Amino acid sequence: MHPAFSVIFLTTLIGAAQGLFLALFSTQVYSEFELLPGIGDTNYYGIGAAISLILLIGGLASSFFHLGHPERAWRSAACWRTSWLSREVIALPTMMLAVFVYGIIHLFGLDSIAFTHGEITLSTSLFVGIFGVVTTFALFICTAMIYACIKFLQEWASPLTVINYFLFGTASGFTLATALASYLGLQEHILFLGGWAIVLTILVFITRTASLYRNSRIKHKSTMQSAIGIRHNKIQQKAQGAMGGSFNTREYFHGKTAMFLKSVKFIFMILVFPVPVLLLSTSLNNGNTEVLIAAFVIQFIGLLAERWYFFAQANHPQNIYYQTV
Amino acid sequence: MTQLALIIDLNVCVGCSACVTSCKEWNTSGPAGFMSDENPYQKDPTGTFFNRVQTYEVGEFPKTETVHFPKSCLHCEEPPCVPVCPTGASYKRKLDGIVLVDYDKCIGCKYCSWACPYGAREIDEHQKVMKKCTLCVDRIYDENLPEAERKPACVLACPTNARLFGDVHDADSEVSEMIRDQGGYQLMPEWGTQPSNHYLPRRKNKITIHKDELVRVDNPLNKEQKEHHKPVDGSVLDDSSFI
Numbered sequence: 001m002h003p004a005f006s007v008i009f010l011t012t013l014i015g016a017a018q019g020l021f022l023a024l025f026s027t028q029v030y031s032e033f034e035l036l037p038g039i040g041d042t043n044y045y046g047i048g049a050a051i052s053l054i055l056l057i058g059g060l061a062s063s064f065f066h067l068g069h070p071e072r073a074w075r076s077a078a079c080w081r082t083s084w085l086s087r088e089v090i091a092l093p094t095m096m097l098a099v100f101v102y103g104i105i106h107l108f109g110l111d112s113i114a115f116t117h118g119e120i121t122l123s124t125s126l127f128v129g130i131f132g133v134v135t136t137f138a139l140f141i142c143t144a145m146i147y148a149c150i151k152f153l154q155e156w157a158s159p160l161t162v163i164n165y166f167l168f169g170t171a172s173g174f175t176l177a178t179a180l181a182s183y184l185g186l187q188e189h190i191l192f193l194g195g196w197a198i199v200l201t202i203l204v205f206i207t208r209t210a211s212l213y214r215n216s217r218i219k220h221k222s223t224m225q226s227a228i229g230i231r232h233n234k235i236q237q238k239a240q241g242a243m244g245g246s247f248n249t250r251e252y253f254h255g256k257t258a259m260f261l262k263s264v265k266f267i268f269m270i271l272v273f274p275v276p277v278l279l280l281s282t283s284l285n286n287g288n289t290e291v292l293i294a295a296f297v298i299q300f301i302g303l304l305a306e307r308w309y310f311f312a313q314a315n316h317p318q319n320i321y322y323q324t325v
Numbered sequence: 326m327t328q329l330a331l332i333i334d335l336n337v338c339v340g341c342s343a344c345v346t347s348c349k350e351w352n353t354s355g356p357a358g359f360m361s362d363e364n365p366y367q368k369d370p371t372g373t374f375f376n377r378v379q380t381y382e383v384g385e386f387p388k389t390e391t392v393h394f395p396k397s398c399l400h401c402e403e404p405p406c407v408p409v410c411p412t413g414a415s416y417k418r419k420l421d422g423i424v425l426v427d428y429d430k431c432i433g434c435k436y437c438s439w440a441c442p443y444g445a446r447e448i449d450e451h452q453k454v455m456k457k458c459t460l461c462v463d464r465i466y467d468e469n470l471p472e473a474e475r476k477p478a479c480v481l482a483c484p485t486n487a488r489l490f491g492d493v494h495d496a497d498s499e500v501s502e503m504i505r506d507q508g509g510y511q512l513m514p515e516w517g518t519q520p521s522n523h524y525l526p527r528r529k530n531k532i533t534i535h536k537d538e539l540v541r542v543d544n545p546l547n548k549e550q551k552e553h554h555k556p557v558d559g560s561v562l563d564d565s566s567f568i
Contacts (some may be wrong), residue, residue, distance in 0.1 A: 001439070042537045068453025074366015076411035076432055085436050086411035101565065149409075152442045152516050228394055229510045229524055234382045237525025240395065241345070241377025244369030248449035251438060317513065321379060323398060 001153075002251050004309035006066035010059045012172075012303045014092065015165065016296075017055035018136045019200075020180075021099055025129040025166015027177070032126060035190055042184040045125070048177060049103030055138050057098050082148055088142035095139050098132035140166045141270050147310075153313040160211040165187055167204035168272075168273040172299050174200055175276055177305070178284075179292035186248060187287055194284045194292070201299075205273045208306070212265075215313060222317040237323040249325050254312035264309045271302025328402065328494040329460055330424035330521035331477065332503050333395050336528050338487040340342075340378050340393030347482035348376045348397075348458075354487070355463050357428055361451035373449045375458040376479055387431075392527065398445040398458035399512060399520030400424050406437040406446065415455070422521060423462055428454045442516050460490075491551055 024045050028081045030036040039045065064070040105111050105125045108226045144165035147156040171282065174197035181189040254261070257271040279295035282288075319325070353360045362372030377396040383390045388485065400417075404424050407415050414430035415437050417423070420424045421522075426446075431454040438446040438455060450504060451468045461477035464470065489501035500523075503509060509523035 066434060068435075070450065072412070072430070072432045075414075075430055079408075079413045082408035083411045083436075089411060132340070132376070146436070150405075150440050152405075153439070170348065185565045205400040214358050222513050226394070226515055228381060228515050229512060229526065230381070230392060232384050234383070237379065238382050238391070239340075239378075239380035241374070241379045242371065244364065246374070246377070247370055247438070247450075250445045251448075252444065253437065311389055316444070317442040317516075318455065319350070321444055 001311045001314045001316060002254055003308045004066055006062050006064075008304055008307040008311070010061035010066070011165070011299065012137065012168075012307055013055045013059035013062065014143065015169030015173040015298065016176055016302070017052040017099075017270065018095070018139060019170040020048060020052045020055070020176050021102075021132055021136055021173070022170055023174045023196070024052070024102075024198070025133055027181075027189060027193065028126060028129060028193065030058030032122060035163075036037045037188055039184075040184060042180065042186060043107065044186060044189070046103055047184070048180055049099050049106060049178070050057055051180065052173075053096060053099050053103060055272075056086055056092065058100065060092060060096075078313045082144050084145040088139065088146060090283060091135060091139040091142045092251070093189050095132065095135035098128060098135050104131050140169060152222065152317050153314045154220060155215045156310075158211065158214060160207055160214065161324075162297050163207050164204060164211060168303060171197060171200035171204050172296065172303055175280065175292075175296045175299055179289065182287045182289040182292045185287070190287050190292075191284055194280050198280050201273060201280075208272075208296065220315065220317070222320060224320055224323075227317070227320040228265050237321075240244075240322050248318060249322050252316040252319050252322070253325050255287035257313065261309065261312055264305050264312070268305035268309060271298050272306055273302075275299070275302075326412070326494055327386065327492050328400070328521050329419065329465070329490070330493045330500065330507060330523065331397070331460070331480070332398055332489040332491070332493075332500045332523050332525060334487045334489070334503075334507075334525040335392055335394065336487075336525060337485040338378075338392075338393045338395060339485055340380055341484065342378050342477035343482040343484060344488060345376050345378055345393055347478040349374060351427070351461060351464065351478035357459075357463070358452060359454065361449050361469070363450060368532060372458055373447050375447075375456065378441040390527070395479075395561055396443070397522070398424060399443060399518075399522040401458065402519035405516070406441045409436050411510075419431070421492075423460050425459055425462065426455050426457060428452070428456075431455050440520065442513055443518055443520075448526070455549060465490075475553075 027036065028045060067073055076086055076089045080090055102125060104239050105128060112123045112125045113121050114124040114127055141162060144162040148158065148161040151157045174193055174283040178190055178194040178197050181193055225231055276299040279291050283291040349360060356405045360373040364370045365372060376395060379396055381392045381394055383392055391453045399421055404417055407417050412430045412432055414427045416425060418425060433448060433453040435448060448456050449456050465475050467475060476490045480488045489500050489503060491498045493500055495501060503525060507525045509525050511523060513522045
């Protein structure tokens with residue numbers, strides 16, 4: 001497939017935003033149950049939610065560049081019964097709303113105690129957070145299923161696609177949360193968040209490697225023979241029905257060399273996994289904010305390359321009809 | 326239920342592209358708006374087409390065969406492009422099974438084109454909506470046209486009658502008969518899309534002649550030419566029986 005930058009930015013930006021929100025919520029849960037110290041007067045949740053919302057808006061804005069008629073985008077919520085894209089269009093603003101409310105509650109100190117039972121007190125924002133987590137998970141599933149549900153794009157049609165989208169998002173979100181905690185000087189939270197960021201990055205390294213391995217051995221179901229229905233081992237295309245190319249020759253091919261593809265894979269394998277893990281693990285104890293921000297930025301750039309590769313690697317069966325591209 | 330479809334006979338298609346030009350001519354002047362082109366008269370012309378003819382060479386020289394392969398939307402019975410559409414712009418008509426795009430609802434997200442394994446959908450680069458073969462839906466029901474002309478433009482244009490149009494659900498229709506009798510097949514059956522358009526394969530008339538069939542065993546000429554037995558000199562077994 002031809003990787004569209006609008007979709008690359010959409011999926012990476014909202015992935016990081018979702019991961020960041022999950023990081024904020026986990027911190028709050030741990031704090032409320034006193035497994036982590038409180039955040040003091042740092043407004044960590046409020047700032048985090050604001051960053052998450054900005055990333056979500058950025059993703060949404062970039063997705064509009066993918067549309068031929070952005071002014072009709074409101075229509076795309078109509079077919080949620082059948083279309084994962086439509087479901088994503090509903091899940092994304094719902095999550096934005098949840099993050100917005102969650103952020104407002106924390107930024108303006110509107111939190112109150114919603115529930116008390118013995119020594120346990122739960123705040124209102126925690127329940128807003130739970131709603132946010134549900135929408136975050138829904139959004140992860142919708143985004144990934146857009147790709148995983150197309151069964152003849154065999155590189156994508158796998159549960160690994162959903163797992164990878166979830167883990168890539170959470171890994172980059174937790175890395176960002178670590179940087180934020182470090183910026184606000186929350187030393188104990190850096191250890192908690194950074195630790196999880198490392199664990200998630202290692203987990204996604206395993207699952208992405210698994211999907212790369214799967215895709216390298218994939219046996220495509222469609223062949224030249226099944227595509228035109230002629231049983232002969234040697235079929236050569238002589239004309240593809242267009243002189244200067246067509247939508248079919250532009251949309252489904254990345255147009256780069258195999259060497260370029262290999263380089264992109266090498267780049268993202270370095271930038272997404274070992275570099276951030278190294279940077280995270282060296283600065284967990286000294287809380288070096290610059291290094292942690294660098295870890296997030298490097299991982300995010302790596303994720304852009306990863307998403308480019310994700311699209312470029314998918315081989316659409318219609319390409320069989322365009323052998324000479 | 327009706328399922329209108331095209332039957333394309335690869336045995337007689339000569340690759341003249343008359344179906345391509347007549348399709349473009351009819352549909353670019355239709356009520357749904359033009360089908361835009363880029364550089365139509367310059368280098369690297371490109372544009373929107375509902376139908377294209379491709380050419381394949383099958384086999385290795387000297388045993389080769391050229392196959393012209395017209396390719397358009399197959400109007401699948403289980404169209405994978407329809408459920409993925411977020412706006413409902415892409416739909417399959419219950420009335421006659423034609424898969425259509427509502428150009429006023431399409432947001433141009435291209436997701437349906439990803440979900441079509443045949444690459445039958447093309448985005449119009451100027452109108453920014455997804456376009457595809459409509460089976461000339463604005464023509465086949467037009468009562469102002471004489472009945473014989475209420476067919477898709479490509480079918481009427483084909484000089485070798487390689488394109489047939491009809492209801493593939495009606496067992497007695499011409500197209501159903503052709504599929505049954507001439508070995509009609511579907512493209513990429515492995516995805517379960519059940520394309521309504523069928524292709525008829527190359528068919529060659531071959532007869533097998535065995536060697537003995539080349540010689541007429543009961544040829545009367547042979548009888549006439551047969552020589553009578555001459556009497557054998559000396560005694561034979563028959564003579565001795567009388568002793």
